[in-house]
Amino acid sequence: MRKTLMAMVTGLVLASVAPLPASAEIHEQTIRFASAGAEGSPLVIGQRKFAEIVKEKSGGKIDVKVFPAGMLGGDLQSVTALQGGLLQMSVMNAGLMASLAPDFAILDLPFLFESTKEADAVMDGEVGKTFAKELDDKNLVVLAYWELGFRNLTNSRRPVEKVDDIEGLKIRVVQSPIYLEMFQVLGANAVPMPFPEVYTALETGTVDGQENPAPSILTAKLNEVQKYITLTRHTYNPMVLLFSKPLWEKLDQEEKDLLQAAASEAAAFQRQLSRDADQKAVDALAASGMTVTKLPPEEIARFREKTKPVADKFAASANPELVKALNETIEKVRAAN
Known part of the structure; x- marks a missing residue:
């Protein structure tokens, strides 16, 4: 199941997940990564996994600091901070994006999905790409889709x-x-x-x-x-992994590729973790x-x-x-x- 899921997380995220060598184009920097998730939840564990992957791929040059439990404000405050370039990253319920891009509301339609396979096919395919394009116009870059799960x-x-x-x-x-x-x-x-x-x-x-x-x-x-x-x-909740577009555009291409690859790898990890945790x-x-x-x-x-x-x-x-x-x-x- 885990290998299958790893193979499915393509679509939106096409970058290779192989380790990328640190180079002169990767600058020392700190990325603040916020969420409303509780410590110990699959969401926050996924954030910390992303931080580990980025540290490894960047040779320690990029330090991702995780701020869970609304430490930097609620989800809607985080969106504003991302758009204004005051915060680098956040991950949140994709349905919350409906206030910026109304089409996102359809992801929260009651009883839309019956299985995670259906959700993965939607979010990793053309539909997920379309949603990402809608947020690009709102000063937000979609790196991947994670999950909160069935409510x-x-x-x-x-x-x-x-x-x-x-x-x-x-x-x-x-x-x-x-x-x-x-x-x-x-x-x-x-x-x-x-x-x-x-x-x-x-x-x-x-x-x-x-x-x-x-x-x-x-x-x-x-x-x-x-x-x-x-x-x-x-309702099934996909989570959208966001990066501030104003800050994203300041990154070198190698830095962008590294973060995109880490997002893909962390997405497969986080989704499987969430699904394993559900019945437990x-x-x-x-x-x-x-x-x-x-x-x-x-x-x-x-x-x-x-x-x-x-x-x-x-x-x-x-x-x-x-x-x-x-x-x-x-x-x-x-x-x-």
Whole structure:
């Protein structure tokens, strides 16, 4: 599986992942690499892996310093800093890019992906390249796509065993319109909030619940303030690895090639790490005392049907050619299985 995934991470990232010799064109420099991920999460471990690869490839000339857990601000603040050349790198939920390039919203369509194979085919193919081009116009360079994984619902009030159980729950969601509308149509009171603020909001009862992949829930210790988790897998989150375009353009070509190659190598590592961690995290959350609910296929179908108007609305507002390419890519993978 790991070898297969390594082979798949092409498309957007075409540079060789072989070590590049340090030369006069690679200057001594420090790169600040920020994220909202919790220490110990697959996301932050991926950041540290990237830093190791860059150090090795540059002969120690390029020092990548990792700033997790929103240390340099939330995701939206990081985007502004990247665009202004105040921060070199960040990695975040690709759906958050919809505020800059609206087409990104289609990646957050509820129940769009059924497997990671489908997601990889989309993000590493022509669709992923198109998304990258849209951000290039926004002063952002896409180096690769990582993953957060499939999102699941937690709360502190009651088990969610059917879609009607969500009615009236205050649920923290990603700062994106599609998440707001998705959970509102499910009957929740959706509250947008940066991830670093979530633990305190749950602890104080400002919100009843939230939704994230199991490894993120575990590493952020949300199980300390949440009793119930339902494996809804309602959305799959690719993560976009970004570099500030103003700062990227100041790099020599060899430096760009080195960073691109490191991003490709780290992408394969990070995705596999995330996938290996998913079931382990669910088991660990159950062992910690959380009540785990797995929905039967007929209830997942009810979730999909109830959120279909939201999916249709956001798909209709996106580039039709891009939506067509995305759907065709997914169908091709499903037909091959």
